[in-house]
Amino acid sequence: MSPSVPLQEMIRAIRSARTQCEERGVIQRECAAIRAQFRQVDNGARSHNLAKLLYVHMLGYPAHFGQMECVRMIASPRYSEKRVGYLGAMMLLDEKQDASLLITNSIKNDLSHSNQYVQSLALCTLACMGSAEMCRDLAPEIDRLLRASNSYIKKKAALCAVHIVRKVQDLGELFAPAARSLLSEKNHGVLHGAVVLITELCERNPETLERFRKTVPDLVQIMKGLVISGYSPEHDVAGISDPFLQVRILRLLRILGRNNEAASDAMNDLLAQVATNTDSTKTVGNAVLYETVLTVLDIKSESGLRVLAVNILGRFLLNNDRNIRYIAMTSLQRIVGTDHNAVQRHRGTIVDCLKDQDASVKRRALELSLALVSASNIRSMMKELLLFLSSCPPELRAQAASGIFYAAERYAPSQRWHIDTILHVLTTAGGDVRDETVPNLIQLITNASELHCYTVHKLYRALLNDISQQSLVQVACWCIGEYGDLLLRGECQETEPAQVTEDDVLDALETVLQSHMSSPATRGFALTATMKLSTRILDNVDRIRSIVSIYGSCIDVELQQRAVEYNALFRKYDHMRAAVLERMPVIEKNSPGHTNGESAGEPMKEIQPPKVKQGEPLLPQQPANQVCDLLGLLGGSEEPLQPSPAPGLSLNTASTAGGDLLDLLGGLEPTPPAPAPTVTVYEKDGVTLTLSCEKQSDSVLTVTLTASNSTDSDMSSFTLQAAVPKSVQLHMKAPSGDFLPARGAAKVTQMVVLNNPNKVNLKMRIRVSYTSQGSAFQDTVQIDSFPGLSAAGH
Amino acid sequence: MCLIVAPSDLLVCLCCQMRFLLLFSRQGKLRLQKWFTPMSDREKKKIIRDMTTMVLARQPRSCNFLHWKDLKIIYKRYASLYFCLAIESQENELLALEVIHRYVELLDKYFGNVCELDIIFNFEKAYFILDEFLMGGEIQETSKQVVNRCIESSDMLQETMEEYMSKPAF
Numbered sequence: 001m002s003p004s005v006p007l008q009e010m011i012r013a014i015r016s017a018r019t020q021c022e023e024r025g026v027i028q029r030e031c032a033a034i035r036a037q038f039r040q041v042d043n044g045a046r047s048h049n050l051a052k053l054l055y056v057h058m059l060g061y062p063a064h065f066g067q068m069e070c071v072r073m074i075a076s077p078r079y080s081e082k083r084v085g086y087l088g089a090m091m092l093l094d095e096k097q098d099a100s101l102l103i104t105n106s107i108k109n110d111l112s113h114s115n116q117y118v119q120s121l122a123l124c125t126l127a128c129m130g131s132a133e134m135c136r137d138l139a140p141e142i143d144r145l146l147r148a149s150n151s152y153i154k155k156k157a158a159l160c161a162v163h164i165v166r167k168v169q170d171l172g173e174l175f176a177p178a179a180r181s182l183l184s185e186k187n188h189g190v191l192h193g194a195v196v197l198i199t200e201l202c203e204r205n206p207e208t209l210e211r212f213r214k215t216v217p218d219l220v221q222i223m224k225g226l227v228i229s230g231y232s233p234e235h236d237v238a239g240i241s242d243p244f245l246q247v248r249i250l251r252l253l254r255i256l257g258r259n260n261e262a263a264s265d266a267m268n269d270l271l272a273q274v275a276t277n278t279d280s281t282k283t284v285g286n287a288v289l290y291e292t293v294l295t296v297l298d299i300k301s302e303s304g305l306r307v308l309a310v311n312i313l314g315r316f317l318l319n320n321d322r323n324i325r326y327i328a329m330t331s332l333q334r335i336v337g338t339d340h341n342a343v344q345r346h347r348g349t350i351v352d353c354l355k356d357q358d359a360s361v362k363r364r365a366l367e368l369s370l371a372l373v374s375a376s377n378i379r380s381m382m383k384e385l386l387l388f389l390s391s392c393p394p395e396l397r398a399q400a401a402s403g404i405f406y407a408a409e410r411y412a413p414s415q416r417w418h419i420d421t422i423l424h425v426l427t428t429a430g431g432d433v434r435d436e437t438v439p440n441l442i443q444l445i446t447n448a449s450e451l452h453c454y455t456v457h458k459l460y461r462a463l464l465n466d467i468s469q470q471s472l473v474q475v476a477c478w479c480i481g482e483y484g485d486l487l488l489r490g491e492c493q494e495t496e497p498a499q500v501t502e503d504d505v506l507d508a509l510e511t512v513l514q515s516h517m518s519s520p521a522t523r524g525f526a527l528t529a530t531m532k533l534s535t536r537i538l539d540n541v542d543r544i545r546s547i548v549s550i551y552g553s554c555i556d557v558e559l560q561q562r563a564v565e566y567n568a569l570f571r572k573y574d575h576m577r578a579a580v581l582e583r584m585p586v587i588e589k590n591s592p593g594h595t596n597g598e599s600a601g602e603p604m605k606e607i608q609p610p611k612v613k614q615g616e617p618l619l620p621q622q623p624a625n626q627v628c629d630l631l632g633l634l635g636g637s638e639e640p641l642q643p644s645p646a647p648g649l650s651l652n653t654a655s656t657a658g659g660d661l662l663d664l665l666g667g668l669e670p671t672p673p674a675p676a677p678t679v680t681v682y683e684k685d686g687v688t689l690t691l692s693c694e695k696q697s698d699s700v701l702t703v704t705l706t707a708s709n710s711t712d713s714d715m716s717s718f719t720l721q722a723a724v725p726k727s728v729q730l731h732m733k734a735p736s737g738d739f740l741p742a743r744g745a746a747k748v749t750q751m752v753v754l755n756n757p758n759k760v761n762l763k764m765r766i767r768v769s770y771t772s773q774g775s776a777f778q779d780t781v782q783i784d785s786f787p788g789l790s791a792a793g794h
Numbered sequence: 795m796c797l798i799v800a801p802s803d804l805l806v807c808l809c810c811q812m813r814f815l816l817l818f819s820r821q822g823k824l825r826l827q828k829w830f831t832p833m834s835d836r837e838k839k840k841i842i843r844d845m846t847t848m849v850l851a852r853q854p855r856s857c858n859f860l861h862w863k864d865l866k867i868i869y870k871r872y873a874s875l876y877f878c879l880a881i882e883s884q885e886n887e888l889l890a891l892e893v894i895h896r897y898v899e900l901l902d903k904y905f906g907n908v909c910e911l912d913i914i915f916n917f918e919k920a921y922f923i924l925d926e927f928l929m930g931g932e933i934q935e936t937s938k939q940v941v942n943r944c945i946e947s948s949d950m951l952q953e954t955m956e957e958y959m960s961k962p963a964f
Contacts, residue, residue, distance in 0.1 A: 008915050015914075051918050058824060058917065060839070080952045087921055094832045117948050127930035129832065152944070155934060163930040189935040196932050234937045237892070244936045247889050287888035294886075326857045327887055360857045 006048045011055060027056055038069050046073060047084040054084075054091055067092050067099045074106045079118065082110070086121045095131035104134050111141050116152055119145075123156040127163040135164040139171050146178040151187040158182065158193030162200050172201050176208060183218050188235055188242055191222065195248045202255050213256050216263050220270045223249050227274055238282040250274075250291040257299030264300040271296050275308055286316070286324055290331075297335055310335070310342040317349040322358055329353065329364035336371045347372050351381070354388045359395075366396060370403040378411040382421060390428050397432040401425050405437065415448035416494070419455055423472070427462060430469030438474050443587045445479060454494035456483040461498070463508055468517050474525045477512060480505060481529025482584060485536040502537045506530065510547065520556055527551060527559060531566045535581045545570055588731075677787040678706075684779060686711035687740075687768060689720075693786050699759065703752040703786070709740035711772070716740075718770040720750050725763060729755040740770065762786060812893075812931040813865060813880040814841065815924070817913065820874055822846040825913050826920055830931035845878050859887050870894050874910045893933065900927060903942055922948065 010030055017023035030052060037049045050069055057063035070092060073085025093100045103125075110122035123145075126138060142164060145157040161175045179201060182194035202209040226241045226249075235242035253271075257264040274292045279285040289312055296309040316328035329350065336343045350372065353365035366388065373381045382404070389400050404425055412418035422441050425433065445455050459476035467473050480487065484505055490497050512518050512526040527548070534544045548570065551563035569577050682689035686709055693703040709715050718738045724730045735750040756762055764786075769778045817826040824842060833841075848860060849869045860867040862880070868890040869878045877894045881887070898908075900923050905912040913920050926941045928934055935941050 007918075011915055055917060058827065060824075079948075083922070083948070083952065084918065087918060087925075096832065096834075115951070117944075117951055120944075124925050124929055128830075156929060159929045159932055159934055162932065188937060189940065192933060192936055234939055242936050243892065244889065244933050247886055248933075283888055284892050287886060287892055290888050291886050322855070322857050323859060323888065323891070326859060358853075358856050360859065360861075 006045065007051045007055065010052050014055075014059070027059070027061055031056060031061070035065060038066070046076075047078075047081045050084045050088050054088055057091060063092060067097065071099055071102045071106075074103050074110075079115075082118060082121055086125045089125055090128045094129050095134075100129065100131060101133070104137060107134070108138060108141065111138065111145065116150065119153055120156055123153070123160050127156075127160045130160075130163060130167065132167045135167045135171070139164055139168075139174060143174055143178055146175065146182070151185070151190050154182065154185070155187070155189035155193040158190065158197045162193075162197050165197075165200050165204065169204055172205055172208065176201055176211070180212075180215070183215060183222075188245055192245050192248055195219075195245070195252050199248070199252045199255060202252070209256070213260065213263050216253065216256055216266045219249055219253055219256075220267055223253075223270055223274070227277060237284045239279050240284050240288060243284045243288050246274075246288050247291045250288070250295050254295040254298050257295070259300070261300050267295075267299070268302060268305060271301070272305055272308065275305075275312060280315070283321070283323075286319075286321075290316075290327060293331060297331075297339075306339065307342060310339060310345075314346040314349070317346055317353070322356070322361060325353060325356070326358075326361050326364060329361070329368055333364065333368050333371070336368065340372075343368075344372055344374075347377065347381075351384045354384060359393055362392065363396060366392075366400055366403070370407060373407040373411060375411045375413075378407065378413060379417075382408065386421070386424055386428070389425065397429045398434075401429045401433045405433070405440075415444070416451055416454065418444060419448060419451060420458075423458060423462065426469060426472040426475070427466070430471045433471055438471050441471075441475050442478055445475075446584060446586050449586070451494065452479075452483045453486040453489075453492045455479055456487045457492055457495050457498055460487055460500070460505075460508070463512070467512055467515055470519050470522050473512055473518065473522050477509065477522070477525040477529040480509065481525075481532035484529075484533045488537065502533075502540045503543075505533065505537075506540060506543055506547075509533075513547075513551075520558060523556070524558055524562065527562055527566075531562075531569075532581045534570075535578050679787045681783050682766070682768065682779075682781040685777070687715070687770070687779075689766070689768065689781070691783065691787070696753075699755055699757045701754045701756065701762070701786070703754060703764075705750045705752065705766070707740060707748045707750075707768075708744045709742060710744050712742050713773050714740065714742050715770040715772045718748055718768075721767045721769075722752055723765045723767075724754065725760055727756075727758040727760055728762065729757075731755075811882060811885055812890075812928070813882070815880075815928075816842065816845055816876075816878040817920075818842075818846050818849075818876050818878070819910060820850070820876070822850060825875065825910065826917060826924075828921070828924060828928075845880075849876055849878055858891060866890075868894065872898050875913070893928075896938070897924065897927060899938060900941055903938070904945060 013030075014023055014026050017026050034049050034053050037045065046069075050066060050073060053063050053066040053069075057066075066088060070085050070088035073081045074089060076082060076085065089100070089103055093103070107122045107126055110118050113119050113122070123142075126134065126142075130138070139161075142157050142160050145153055146161060149157065158179070161179075165172045165175065175197060179194055179197045182190055183198075185191055185194065198212055198215070202212050223246065226246055229241055231239075232241050235245075237243050240246070253267050257267055271292055275289065275296070278288050278292070280289055293309040293312050296305050301309075310332075313328045313331050316324045317332075319325060319328075332343050332346070332350070347369075350365055350368050353361055354369060356362055356365065369381065369385065369388075373385075385400065385404050385407075389397065389404065392400055405422065408418055408421045412421070419441075422437070422444070426437070426441075445452070448455070456479045459472075459479045462472060463476040463480070486492075487498060487500060487505060488502060490499060509526050509530045513523055513530070518526070530544055530547055534541050537544075548563050548566045551559050552567055554560045554563060569580065573580075678690050678692040680688060681691045688708050688710065690706045691703060692706075693701050696702055705720060707718065707720070716739055718740045720735065722730060722732060731753040733751040733753070735748055737746075737748050740746070740748055752764075754762070754764075764783045765780060766783065767778065767780045769776065771777070812830050814830060815826070815828040816824065818824050824846075827838070827842065829838065844862065845867065848862065848867070852860075852869075858868060858870055860869065864883055865880045866883055866885065866887055867878060867880050868887055869876055870891060871877075877898070879890050879894055881890050901908040901913070901920065904919070904923055905916070923941070923945055926935065926944050935944075
């Protein structure tokens with residue numbers, strides 16, 4: 001086709017403009033000329049003028065004065081004018097413009113034109129910008145073309161029908177029969193259009209979907225034909241016969257097979273065949289394989305086929321092409337919940353992708369790696385994740401840090417490992433962690449009492465190294481304040497002891513206090529730590545006194561208040577100082593990470609009741625439950641200082657915490673609750689489990705489980721594990737023991753505290769495990785009703 | 795955007811497969827724009843700006859897939875032109891790459907070793923070819939030869955009709 005000279009001249013003129021201003025000038029002149037031409041009745045150059053205008057429009061200049069010209073051109077009998085007119089309509093008009101209605105008539109006429117290329121123009125424009133009104137108007141015409149025309153028009157009519165259905169959903173019914181019959185066409189263009197139309201109808205209407213399920217065998221046949229057939233020059237792409245059609249058919253099969261056993265069975269063999277026979281050396285083959293995998297994973301396929309699909313994804317992970325690695329990971333992410341074990345097999349490759357150059361691949365690898373962490377691989381995975389954290393792009397650091405914390409909390413093999421991991425993250429990415437990390441870490445540290453010495457040594461060294469990471473500095477100050485005496489003692493089992501003097505320690509704290517890098521909160525930590533050391537060190541109390549008095553006139557109001565109060569402690573209340581600044585008790589936690597929630601599909605999570613340690617100055621099973629309160633004021637003693645707020649969940653029972661502090665050996669058995677109705681919930685193989693409960697508050701319930709053994713042999717390693725619905729929080733106290741002597745000689749009791757804030761239906765599943773006569777036993781019991789609870793309430 | 799909430803097992807966002815196709819140069823100058831859903835001029839301009847910024851900022855050997863809002867953006871560079879195709883989030887990205895490649899092949903066959911200048915000076919023909927290959931956001935014809943033959947026939951029709959009308963072809 002000969003190029004349009006006037007158009008090309010104008011384009012050349014515009015391009016030779018050297019500045020934006022010059023270009024605007026040229027365009028203004030041209031537009032003026034075009035407008036003048038539009039006003040003339042008819043000259044042979046109309047199509048060229050409109051084309052010029054469309055070019056100007058593409059450069060971003062206004063062209064709405066051409067809209068009416070489009071309408072006129074479409075109505076012209078000349079094909080060249082119609083062609084440009086319709087193009088202009090698609091570019092300048094959309095359904096929101098009033099002028100678009102004016103072309104409805106032209107389109108209607110052209111749909112029945114004797115020349116198929118004119119019909120094609122009309123169909124194309126209707127499918128591009130047809131409004132709902134136009135669609136309703138012309139739908140019967142489209143249906144007619146779907147049935148009785150040549151392939152060229154049929155395929156276009158099919159896509160036009162798709163557009164109509166998108167605009168006016170009710171018209172779907174109109175096209176369903178025609179769509180069905182089109183499936184028997186041989187022409188690939190028509191077939192493709194038919195499959196697209198059927199897909200659209202099925203997605204919009206579940207009844208239509210049911211009806212079209214009967215076409216599954218036909219679709220399977222067509223696919224088989226494509227896969228097995230020899231080389232077809234018309235449709236071959238790198239050895240695959242019509243990949244576009246194959247992918248569309250696979251999509252439709254996916255929709256038809258979803259949630260339907262029969263349909264899924266019918267396509268099983270075909271999917272296996274496609275999965276194994278498709279050549280995967282080029283992108284186009286991988287595109288078909290990818291669609292096959294998506295289909296297999298979405299329908300009710302048999303397990304062998306699923307494994308095949310996941311293995312294909314595994315192969316994709318090793319592909320040199322970055323695109324293919326990327327989509328493999330997005331697909332694996334989607335199924336990591338349902339096919340966890342299958343995905344685990346490819347963990348190594350996924351972890352390697354953490355080192356990929358591409359940021360999108362890295363992000364996907366991080367998400368997938370975090371999803372694959374489990375109790376068995378936690379050590380090796382954490383090594384990789386920490387390595388990743390030290391070199392990962394800044395936009396991923398927060399996500400990586402919180403993912404690592406979550407995984408560490410769930411699967412930590414030991415407390416020391418847990419503490420080390422958190423410290424590592426704080427030193428590498430301290431600026432990107434969330435605020436609750438500091439209290440969480442402190443709580444963890446207090447719980448790991450045999451590691452206090454180790455922890456304080458590590459933190460002290462970290463503090464000397466770098467005082468810019470606020471979270472790390474805060475925790476370090478707190479630890480030094482609490483356990484400074486251990487630091488000064490100069491002996492430590494787990495790590496090389498530091499030879500520090502009291503002055504060194506105070507120097508470190510003072511550096512934090514005075515540094516401009518420290519935030520006000522951090523300085524608060526440091527000041528309090530300094531104060532606490534006054535009871536833990538021997539010689540330099542005067543130094544501490546002077547530091548504290550200096551800050552009595554600090555500009556920061558918070559620091560000033562603290563300093564003034566500590567001063568008062570020194571002067572008027574010196575006799576209480578030792579008691580006030582004593583070692584803090586173990587802080588108990590009630591966050592979802594530590595308590596048990598029943599996750600869908602997962603049978604039970606393990607709860608290890610906190611170990612009872614001998615020689616521990618405080619019991620781990622303190623009913624007191626304060627949030628991290630710096631001076632550990634446990635009520636009881638009269639202080640002029642602020643009393644401890646005890647917010648959060650009110651698991652406090654009546655016993656005063658102050659009393660328990662001094663009660664060092666207050667019984668390993670928890671105090672039995674007031675007599676409440678007892679119910680036998682499990683009785684099998686000689687093991688009897690009874691349950692009684694007592695309401696503590698509106699949402700809190702204490703459950704006591706008592707186990708006894710009526711057989712003739714002893715049972716050892718007797719443990720109870722519990723699981724509850726998701727929104728309920730569970731806290732298991734230490735059991736009274738794990739040995740059940742024979743013939744009911746003694747019982748084992750276990751207390752469980754449940755918090756049900758959402759007032760859901762309370763259920764509990766208990767797993768009983770024990771060893772008897774050398775073999776291990778395990779059983780599960782579900783408890784649906786709790787005695788002592790009213791029928792309606794909880 | 796038409797989002798229809800279907801029964802829970804058919805949670806699909808029901809819009810057309812492809813949302814828009816843009817061609818732009820390495821300097822960000824637009825050479826072709828095809829929109830498959832109705833959009834205001836302002837929205838179109840914003841999208842063009844966003845796409846050119848995002849795609850031109852990509853490193854040379856990166857992945858060809860990007861995320862933008864709820865769409866997947868597939869882009870590929872051919873010589874001095876970037877082809878940028880936006881698809882729905884549940885669509886097959888690898889096939890989208892094949893769609894772009896097929897369009898380039900069609901242009902190449904028509905113009906003979908196509909380059910950016912061909913598309914600049916004959917933009918309306920680039921559109922005509924596209925309209926024989928894609929329609930309403932879906933693939934219309936899967937055979938290269940059929941598309942080429944149709945374009946040739948349409949061109950012939952234009953020529954003969956002009957001759958028939960005996961108006962000078964400028």
